[in-house]
Amino acid sequence: MERYHFHVQNDTSYMRDESGMLLPDRAAADRQAREIAAGILADELVQGQGAVHLLITIDHPDGAPLAIVSATAMLKIGAAPPLQ
């Protein structure tokens, strides 16, 4: 198990992940990044955001950047077309 860190940047803020998470391998780190992205995107949409864009940097346990995850969600509620 090694400690990976997931730093999140969105349109308004950057949050460093100081504590990180112990994970068995790179595949688990990718899954964790997906879970992080999905949770934040869903939450932001529920809070009323129409468009959410995140950049998640996965840091290798030795501190070097390993991957950048880009995740976007858009939601638009429009008028329904008239019935024919």
Add this chain to the structure above:
Amino acid sequence: MSARTPLTLARFVAKLERRAPLPDRERAALLALPVETRRHDAARELIREGERPWRCSMVESGVISSCRILRDGSRQILSFHLPGDMVDLQSALMPVADRSAHALSAVTIVSVAQDDLMALAVRFPAILRALWFDTLTDAAIQREWTINVGRRTARARTAHLLLEFASRMEAIGLLVDDSFEFPITQAGLADALGLTHVHTNRMVQWLRSQHYIRTVGRMVTIENWAEMRKLSGFDRAYLHPEGPRAGPAA
């Protein structure tokens, strides 16, 4: 140097009596039970899922969590046990532990043999009622956690858990000037909320930015109770502070 007073189940008895007083004989019987005292460092596993414990353990000091570890290694924390709480009263009737328990801080535990506790429950109806109500209250808190994880937004979920912790600390005299010690890591809080640790950190930062809470080290201060309650829908009624219904005289 004076000898330390031996520990008893005094904190648990005090918890039971905050809800309903016990007759003198029953109180004395609980306090006279032979106990074993153990001290553990943080992170120590105290109960393992699947084991068959022979004792029931009370938190004398510190905080303990109950959890389940899933096959993929992920963890769901199911409850926090504070001073005076029985970690595993259920084991007096359920032979196999259906969850694990870990020390979240350095802890002192006072344990009694299940057989001794059950013997008192059989002999004294008032003790049986008190133990029953204690387990029912634990179940009520568990129901609220189900709602918290299942239906509340991440912000409301985080606020609700902090308010519950503060209320439970207040009940045992450990809330001072709206502040309490919260020896739970970001990972632990995330696993209690069913969120990722990153999302949990964002929620705590948001609560701070709104001046709903203040954190200094392990100390948390509730700065705006009204807004936290409004955000989370917290209503302490589910903690049943009113105690049990008055029963027939023994």
